[in-house]
Amino acid sequence: MENKVKSRFAPSPTGVLHIGGARTALFAWLFAKSHQGECFLRIEDTDLERSKPEHTQAIIDGFSWMDIQFDDEVFYQSDNKEKHLTAVQQLIDSNQAYFCNCSSERLDKLRTEQQKEGLKPKYDGKCRELGLIEGSDTVVRFSNPQEGSVQFDDLVKGVIEISNNELDDLILIRSNGSPTYNLCVVVDDMEMSITHVIRGDDHINNTPRQINIFRALQAKEPVYGHVPMILGEDGKRLSKRHGAVGVSEYQQLGVLPEALKNYLVRLGWSYGDQELFDHEELISKFKEGNINNSPSAFSIEKLSWFNKEYISKVDSELLLSQLSNMNSGFSEDEYSLSVLELIRDRCSLMNDFSKESEYFFNEVEDYDSKAVNKFINEQAVNLLTELLEELKNIASWKSHDIQLSIEQILSKHEVGFGKIGLPLRIALTGSTNSPSIDKTAEVLGRKVVIERIDKAIKVFS
RNA sequence: GUCCCCUUCGUCUAGUGGUUAGGACACCUGGUUUUCAUCCAGGCAACAGGAGUUCGACUCUCCUAGGGGACGCCA
Numbered sequence: 136m137e138n139k140v141k142s143r144f145a146p147s148p149t150g151v152l153h154i155g156g157a158r159t160a161l162f163a164w165l166f167a168k169s170h171q172g173e174c175f176l177r178i179e180d181t182d183l184e185r186s187k188p189e190h191t192q193a194i195i196d197g198f199s200w201m202d203i204q205f206d207d208e209v210f211y212q213s214d215n216k217e218k219h220l221t222a223v224q225q226l227i228d229s230n231q232a233y234f235c236n237c238s239s240e241r242l243d244k245l246r247t248e249q250q251k252e253g254l255k256p257k258y259d260g261k262c263r264e265l266g267l268i269e270g271s272d273t274v275v276r277f278s279n280p281q282e283g284s285v286q287f288d289d290l291v292k293g294v295i296e297i298s299n300n301e302l303d304d305l306i307l308i309r310s311n312g313s314p315t316y317n318l319c320v321v322v323d324d325m326e327m328s329i330t331h332v333i334r335g336d337d338h339i340n341n342t343p344r345q346i347n348i349f350r351a352l353q354a355k356e357p358v359y360g361h362v363p364m365i366l367g368e369d370g371k372r373l374s375k376r377h378g379a380v381g382v383s384e385y386q387q388l389g390v391l392p393e394a395l396k397n398y399l400v401r402l403g404w405s406y407g408d409q410e411l412f413d414h415e416e417l418i419s420k421f422k423e424g425n426i427n428n429s430p431s432a433f434s435i436e437k438l439s440w441f442n443k444e445y446i447s448k449v450d451s452e453l454l455l456s457q458l459s460n461m462n463s464g465f466s467e468d469e470y471s472l473s474v475l476e477l478i479r480d481r482c483s484l485m486n487d488f489s490k491e492s493e494y495f496f497n498e499v500e501d502y503d504s505k506a507v508n509k510f511i512n513e514q515a516v517n518l519l520t521e522l523l524e525e526l527k528n529i530a531s532w533k534s535h536d537i538q539l540s541i542e543q544i545l546s547k548h549e550v551g552f553g554k555i556g557l558p559l560r561i562a563l564t565g566s567t568n569s570p571s572i573d574k575t576a577e578v579l580g581r582k583v584v585i586e587r588i589d590k591a592i593k594v595f596s
Numbered sequence: 597g598u599c600c601c602c603u604u605c606g607u608c609u610a611g612u613g614g615u616u617a618g619g620a621c622a623c624c625u626g627g628u629u630u631u632c633a634u635c636c637a638g639g640c641a642a643c644a645g646g647a648g649u650u651c652g653a654c655u656c657u658c659c660u661a662g663g664g665g666a667c668g669c670c671a
Contacts, residue, residue, distance in 0.1 A: 147671045162655050182670055212671095239669070246668090255598040255669060272667055292601070301599055309669040312607065339600060349627090363602075363664085370607095370663070398608095401620090405609055408619040427609075429602045430664060437608065437621045447634095491633095494621045506631095523610040541630085552630040568632035 140172025142331045144205070145212075145320070145492040147179040148190035152197035154337065154433070155373055158399040162362050162426070163333035164203050165400065169421035173206040175327060181319055197382040201392045202414065212319050215326060219314035222322045222352060223275055223293040223307050231351040232307055234273040237316035257303030275308035277318075277348060290360030291426045292336070292388035297343040304342060317341060321348040323435070329357050336361035363403060363430040371430050377433070385438075389485025391449070391460070394442040400555035401441075403427045409446060443483035452474055463489045464496040473578045477570045492515045492566045495579065499587060502594070506557070509596050510567070515558035518544060522555060523588045532581045534573040562591035 144160035145578075146152070167174035176198070180186040195209065220448040226232035237258075258276070267273060279302045286296040307318045314322075320341075324332065339361050349356040360549050367377035379385055385395055397412055406412070406424035446454070455475050456514040458465040465471040465488065525540045543556055548554075560572050564582060569575050 149671075179671060186671075217638090242668090250667095253597045257598095295600075297600070303667090306669055311669075313669085315669070326618060335665095336601065337665055341671095361601085367662075368607085372664075402608065408610065410608090410620055425610085431609090432607060434607055434621070440621055443634095478633095480635095538630090554631045566632090570631095570633085572630065588629090 142167040143175040145177040149185040152194045157382050165421040167419045176205040177210040178590045231278045234267040235276045236273045274306045276304040299456040331358045366432045391445045394445040398438045398441045403431050439483045499565040506567045510557040518555045534577040537576050538573040
């Protein structure tokens with residue numbers, strides 16, 4: 136029990152829940168769960184300028200939508216400020232941190248000069264040996280070791296080694312007294328007894344700094360696993376110009392949470408040739424699978440495919456209740472249910488249901504002109520007129536009987552199904568694409584069908 | 597610029613010294629279907645390049661190129 140795996144996801148609430156962040160979180164969570172461990176959510180809200188409560192809420196909502204349940208309460212980094220400060224004091228006391236009064240002007244100048252010389256910009260350690268005391272404009276810097284290197288065995292990347300002279304004396308406390316990111320992360324991870332840090336590989340460069348702080352604090356660093364980032368469809372860094380980047384945007388697009396989750400996990404993780412995993416399977420198989428170590432490009436098409444798979448699995452009633460909450464035209468009644476069952480296998484996104492069902496819930500206003508030109512002529516109108524009479528007197532309004540009526544007319548005139556099927560489809564739906572026309576007619580109901588045929592005859596005569 | 601990470605079909609990936617390099621999405625062809633979609637069958641398509649190591653390299657090493665990331669009193 137002592138060795139229970141504890142991981143965390145630590146977003147800063149400065150924007151929407153990013154799709155890449157969601158995937159990283161999923162990995163961290165799955166890693167913990169597949170080891171019977173715990174995973175926590177920690178909001179890194181120390182940037183007061185940009186942190187917003189609504190962003191925190193959006194993050195929490197996003198995870199609850201995806202059914203990723205973190206253990207314990209949500210942690211807020213800002214709640215832990217005292218501990219951060221105490222840790223820094225400990226470092227100062229043990230001579231592993233010092234006050235620095237270099238101005239940002241000097242720092243800027245230093246940086247540009249170093250860059251010009253082709254060097255890596257970093258603090259030159261000017262105040263390191265000065266023994267300054269705290270002042271109104273001082274910051275606290277960490278005395279990073281100057282010799283040797285930091286090595287760690289990354290769960291996904293393998294051994295990574297970074298020389299200490301690549302690292303500079305980073306700021307631990309700003310001149311306004313607030314602690315900085317790298318310090319907070321270390322203190323919080325210690326505080327929460329985090330054993331495994333699973334995060335994006337954009338943090339690889341922070342890792343040796345954080346390890347040095349852990350060691351200076353005489354603590355043991357956790358195990359790290361850096362998962363590669365997600366790229367846009369074009370292989371470039373994922374950004375707004377690629378379209379939707381927020382989890383909520385996919386929610387609005389009509390992506391099912393299970394589908395998004397499955398897709399996101401498969402993006403960079405694999406378990407042989409298997410594509411579809413349910414929630415339980417993900418947990419049980421995650422650690423047996425393989426995390427890829429190269430970045431992967433996001434593909435909305437593949438996501439759609441996953442979504443289609445999930446749509447085909449969910450129960451109609453459940454689907455209907457979701458749809459009726461979505462302003463889709465559907466409501467929880469018999470009619471909507473039969474529409475849904477008729478069109479469900481034509482839809483890959485939830486939003487497709489609105490498009491595919493339009494003529495079930497609205498009058499047909501326009502007819503597809505291309506289809507009209509091709510299939511509507513005098514003969515078609517005559518056939519429709521005949522069919523109309525037939526349907527008015529049909530005994531039972533069932534697809535089978537409707538089909539019989541159609542066939543009867545067809546054989547009388549010795550023409551193929553298309554001669555009347557297509558015009559009928561145009562009359563009922565406005566276009567030539569729809570589910571089988573007899574079933575469509577059945578669901579639409581006798582009254583509507585007769586009205587629409589009648590209207591079409593008038594329009595096309 | 598400096599440092600770090602990465603490189604198998606267009607995309608997601610399997611592969612861990614000897615394979616006809618497999619699967620999925622997309623695409624193409626054919627079949628089923630009253631249309632479209634579904635579904636079924638088939639097809640196209642990849643080891644970034646160059647040196648090594650080895651009897652033998654997609655698999656190991658090095659170099660090059662390309663991509664990504666980090667270099668803040670942001671997180």
